Amino acid sequence: MKDLSYDTDRPIAALATPWGRSAIAVVRTSGEGCLDLLARTFSRPAALSGAKSHSLTYGHMLDASGLPIEQVVLGVFHAPRGYTGEESVEIYTHGSPSGIQRLLSRLYEVGFSEAAPGEFTLRAFLNGKIDLTEAEAVAEIIDAKSSAAHAMAMDRLSGSLFRSIDALKKRIVEVLASVEVLLDYPEEELLDAPEPDFAPLSEVLHSVEALSATFQEGRLYREGAKVAIAGRTNAGKSSLFNLFLKEDRSIVSDIHGTTRDYIEAWTTIAGIPVCLYDTAGLRDAGHPVEVEGIRRSGKVVDAADLVLYLIDGTTGPSPDEFSLLADQTSAEGQGRYIFVMTRSDLGCQVWDDGVVAVSAVTGQGLDRLQKKMAKCLSAKAPLTSGEPVVDSLRQKRLLDRCSSALQAVLEGVGSRSWDELAMDLKDAVDALGEITGEVTSADILESIFSGFCLGK
Numbered sequence: 001m002k003d004l005s006y007d008t009d010r011p012i013a014a015l016a017t018p019w020g021r022s023a024i025a026v027v028r029t030s031g032e033g034c035l036d037l038l039a040r041t042f043s044r045p046a047a048l049s050g051a052k053s054h055s056l057t058y059g060h061m062l063d064a065s066g067l068p069i070e071q072v073v074l075g076v077f078h079a080p081r082g083y084t085g086e087e088s089v090e091i092y093t094h095g096s097p098s099g100i101q102r103l104l105s106r107l108y109e110v111g112f113s114e115a116a117p118g119e120f121t122l123r124a125f126l127n128g129k130i131d132l133t134e135a136e137a138v139a140e141i142i143d144a145k146s147s148a149a150h151a152m153a154m155d156r157l158s159g160s161l162f163r164s165i166d167a168l169k170k171r172i173v174e175v176l177a178s179v180e181v182l183l184d185y186p187e188e189e190l191l192d193a194p195e196p197d198f199a200p201l202s203e204v205l206h207s208v209e210a211l212s213a214t215f216q217e218g219r220l221y222r223e224g225a226k227v228a229i230a231g232r233t234n235a236g237k238s239s240l241f242n243l244f245l246k247e248d249r250s251i252v253s254d255i256h257g258t259t260r261d262y263i264e265a266w267t268t269i270a271g272i273p274v275c276l277y278d279t280a281g282l283r284d285a286g287h288p289v290e291v292e293g294i295r296r297s298g299k300v301v302d303a304a305d306l307v308l309y310l311i312d313g314t315t316g317p318s319p320d321e322f323s324l325l326a327d328q329t330s331a332e333g334q335g336r337y338i339f340v341m342t343r344s345d346l347g348c349q350v351w352d353d354g355v356v357a358v359s360a361v362t363g364q365g366l367d368r369l370q371k372k373m374a375k376c377l378s379a380k381a382p383l384t385s386g387e388p389v390v391d392s393l394r395q396k397r398l399l400d401r402c403s404s405a406l407q408a409v410l411e412g413v414g415s416r417s418w419d420e421l422a423m424d425l426k427d428a429v430d431a432l433g434e435i436t437g438e439v440t441s442a443d444i445l446e447s448i449f450s451g452f453c454l455g456k
Ligand SMILES: Nc1nc2c(ncn2[C@@H]2O[C@H](COP(=O)(O)OP(=O)(O)OP(=O)(O)O)[C@@H](O)[C@H]2O)c(=O)[nH]1
Pocket: 232, 233, 234, 235, 236, 237, 238, 239, 240, 251, 252, 253, 254, 255, 256, 257, 258, 259, 260, 279, 280, 281, 282, 342, 343, 344, 345, 346, 358, 359, 360, 361, 362
């Protein structure tokens, strides 16, 4: 989105569904005059021009010589109703890539401009249909990797984050107003002026900090956690990997060194999106390709949020593995490793409560392992059920700016001038206003909306 000061009356069009063959595709159009433009290339112009808001009109889109391009149903939305708050029409057609291509070309021919990514949502924001936290939630809903992430974004779309922030902002504005009154007082009467009450700010500060702390949790649900399965060759890593995914994804064999490179796949553990990595088994490899595979796998393990370290339960840990276990289960290990004894169906010894016995053949122990993983992952990002969660770094930074400003005010009461205190209070209010989009610059809008997909 190069220029945000562009003319928002310019009618735009874009495919809102993914490219490719599908039963139905949706092309979205929006902007004043879009009904007229469409009527020029529609088989039933009068029906379309006379269509009520939120109604469907059936017909054909026509090419320049009046021949039908595609059979369509047009969903009409009059301003200020509909998603963007502008006059808009959704075109439902067959999901045939060549048909869609012809239809879009025709729309651009009759005067529609190609929409930039996120432009429909930007218009909804500019027309006051949604605030910025809701706009960001729309992008997150589309990207959501698990149902929990989806639920969080849906919650934000309903405006829960906006309401929390707005309530905090109003309390700061009240204090700011009482300080600003003093700025207008003539000097000689200042002593009679009412003293502002700063006490509510401590509570607001606490809430702002708590909201900022939810960022880690939001990040976990939005971006997911990296979980690596590591261990010596033949420990049963690929077997467990496949068991998690419920598919035969990674090659399993009794030959040592079967997996030579790492393999990744997405799954969900207790609602948390998890990127699971099967890695190359550890041993003194001779072949340079295997050595490289082990080196790359080592990097994956280092970067993982959680490592499932597998030990063949029928042979038990090697001396090296015993010391790894001792290191990683110590206080400094910080719970990044879970030790798993494999082949529990063949009978294996579990000598430590922290170790989980699993069988990839019977599935025994998988449930316990998943619970333990969920506990470890959510310990890194404690769950705050039902409360709004901040999951964009932009929002978190602004909350932190607000906290610093409030702290400066609370520490400065009594020693700093009313003017200085008012400035910090204003900064705190502005920071919150930037989160919801009341105070915002073109740069911020661009960085948010350019992350959207086309047609949204
Ligand atoms: N009985 C039994 N056999 C298992 C279990 N898990 C793995 N195996 C067998 O152990 C052998 C090695 O399993 P893999 O999953 O390929 O082991 P890996 O750790 O991925 O091995 P590399 O890729 O060589 O590092 C295979 O023959 C599996 O069928 C288990 O829980 N029980």
